Amino acid sequence: MDTRRIPHPPRRVPVLGDILGVSPRTPVQDSVRIARELGSPLFVRKIFGKEIVFACGAGPAADLSDEKRFAKHVGLGIEALRALGGDGLFTAYTHEPNWQAAHDILAPAFTQSAMRTYHPVMRDMAHRLLGHWDAADRPVDVAADMTKLTLETIARTGFGYDFGSFERTEPHPFVTAMTGALRHAQQQTVRLPGLGNLLARGADRRNAERLAHLTEVIDDVIRARRDAGEERTDDLLGLMLHTGHPETGRPLDEVNIRNQVITFLVAGHETTSGALSFALYYLARHPEVLARARAEADAVWGPPGELPPDPSFEQIPKLRYVRRVLDEALRLWPTAPAYGRQAREDTVLDGTYPMRRGHWALVLLPALHRDPDIWGPDPEAFDPDRFAPAAVRARPAHTYKPFGTGARACIGRQFALHEAVLVLALLVHRYDMAADPAYDLKVTELLTMKPEGFALEVRRRKAP
Numbered sequence: 001m002d003t004r005r006i007p008h009p010p011r012r013v014p015v016l017g018d019i020l021g022v023s024p025r026t027p028v029q030d031s032v033r034i035a036r037e038l039g040s041p042l043f044v045r046k047i048f049g050k051e052i053v054f055a056c057g058a059g060p061a062a063d064l065s066d067e068k069r070f071a072k073h074v075g076l077g078i079e080a081l082r083a084l085g086g087d088g089l090f091t092a093y094t095h096e097p098n099w100q101a102a103h104d105i106l107a108p109a110f111t112q113s114a115m116r117t118y119h120p121v122m123r124d125m126a127h128r129l130l131g132h133w134d135a136a137d138r139p140v141d142v143a144a145d146m147t148k149l150t151l152e153t154i155a156r157t158g159f160g161y162d163f164g165s166f167e168r169t170e171p172h173p174f175v176t177a178m179t180g181a182l183r184h185a186q187q188q189t190v191r192l193p194g195l196g197n198l199l200a201r202g203a204d205r206r207n208a209e210r211l212a213h214l215t216e217v218i219d220d221v222i223r224a225r226r227d228a229g230e231e232r233t234d235d236l237l238g239l240m241l242h243t244g245h246p247e248t249g250r251p252l253d254e255v256n257i258r259n260q261v262i263t264f265l266v267a268g269h270e271t272t273s274g275a276l277s278f279a280l281y282y283l284a285r286h287p288e289v290l291a292r293a294r295a296e297a298d299a300v301w302g303p304p305g306e307l308p309p310d311p312s313f314e315q316i317p318k319l320r321y322v323r324r325v326l327d328e329a330l331r332l333w334p335t336a337p338a339y340g341r342q343a344r345e346d347t348v349l350d351g352t353y354p355m356r357r358g359h360w361a362l363v364l365l366p367a368l369h370r371d372p373d374i375w376g377p378d379p380e381a382f383d384p385d386r387f388a389p390a391a392v393r394a395r396p397a398h399t400y401k402p403f404g405t406g407a408r409a410c411i412g413r414q415f416a417l418h419e420a421v422l423v424l425a426l427l428v429h430r431y432d433m434a435a436d437p438a439y440d441l442k443v444t445e446l447l448t449m450k451p452e453g454f455a456l457e458v459r460r461r462k463a464p
């Protein structure tokens with residue numbers, strides 16, 4: 001793409017590019033800061049000779065959402081993740097036949113009626129978390145506990161598999177290996193070519209060991225189902241093992257099934273865990289928001305009792321304010337913070353910048369979600385009422401995209417929202433929560449984003 005007319009950070013240095021004042025640990029937050037400083041809907045960063053065009057304004061974001069002209073681009077972090085997910089849904093190139101095949105085979109696992117079958121498992125896992133927090137005698141590590149919850153939920157609903165996360169004091173080795181693999185993939189995006197590969201040989205070897213461990217866990221998940229001799233088709237694994245494509249009847253191949261299992265275990269918990277953690281961070285910081293969310297939960301379930309409520313499937317969509325809290329947390333911290341779009345044909349971006357077929361740009365969500373032209377003069381302010389229906393209707397399309405866009409948008413969106421609203425509502429219903437007033441939000445980036453070191457003191461609410 002001809003980037004000469006696209007704004008770039010002011011202090012560009014030869015060979016290295018736009019790397020002054022930035023850290024390989026925080027590529028997204030650095031880019032968001034650059035976006036704010038440049039105040040342009042589009043900008044370009046050069047890193048070791050590689051140019052990345054970022055879209056952070058409504059105009060280019062809407063353009064890139066046009067499915068006729070653009071499709072998902074698998075590059076940078078996502079390409080690096082192919083070592084983990086191969087041709088699984090998230091990391092598949094759109095032209096790979098296995099993307100469409102798996103998408104069609106797995107679609108029944110994401111319908112409303114499928115959500116209804118997952119609901120009791122989601123509720124049971126939420127109750128496990130409450131048991132864990134009831135027994136806590138010190139501030140709880142929010143991101144760690146949300147990870148336990150969301151990993152167990154996707155593993156049990158998708159694969160009937162139990163990681164025993166709540167019984168462990170340390171994270172399951174799967175989580176440790178996955179975190180390492182995500183970090184490795186992120187570091188590859190800012191690796192110095194040539195010499196960088198040489199220097200990273202040790203890191204590459206350790207990563208190969210992690211991938212081998214993850215493969216072992218996945219094989220165990222699949223073996224456990226086969227050994228149980230069950231032929232159920234009401235979850236992800238059952239659909240893949242025992243059904244074929246709705247038109248051709250062809251099943252997915254063994255390697256692809258393994259890629260899908262790892263994809264869903266990672267994509268199905270990491271982002272939801274971060275979303276819940278950020279929502280809890282803002283609830284602890286905004287007592288007036290917490291009070292409204294709690295009043296809503298009380299209206300649905302009554303005052304808190306000794307036992308937690310047993311939410312029905314139908315009650316979850318009624319928790320509209322809790323949902324807005326989540327939407328607003330995902331505005332400020334979209335936990336999958338960027339996605340790539342590439343031109344299907346020669347075209348012009350934002351009416352100005354010519355793109356040839358195959359050229360691509362990244363939609364930088366935390367910057368798009370903070371654009372003052374869209375969100376008003378104080379985009380940093382946490383205000384769930386931005387998601388009241390009238391406010392949503394008043395905003396231009398394609399300005400809020402935490403779940404991506406088009407055919408490659410998140411297949412697990414409903415799953416994530418149902419689970420997160422259920423859990424968040426149960427938590428505000430049961431606990432008073434206080435964060436250390438000295439805690440300053442620090443965000444860890446591992447391709448996804450999470451608050452780091454955020455602890456909450458939780459105390460059971462007194463029954464009136």
Ligand code: HEM
Pocket residue numbers: 072078089090091103154263264267268269271272275334335336338339340401402403404405407408409410411412413415416
């Ligand atoms: C708050 C939680 C979540 C967020 C913010 C999120 C975000 C996203 C985004 C932005 C994409 C598109 C990425 C791209 O275009 O490159 C995506 C795709 C995907 N997500 Fe999610 N996700 C969440 C939860 C989930 C859950 C719970 C599941 C599974 C149960 C899931 C499975 C997937 C899969 C398989 C894809 C790839 C879809 C395809 O290309 O066909 N996600 N997600």
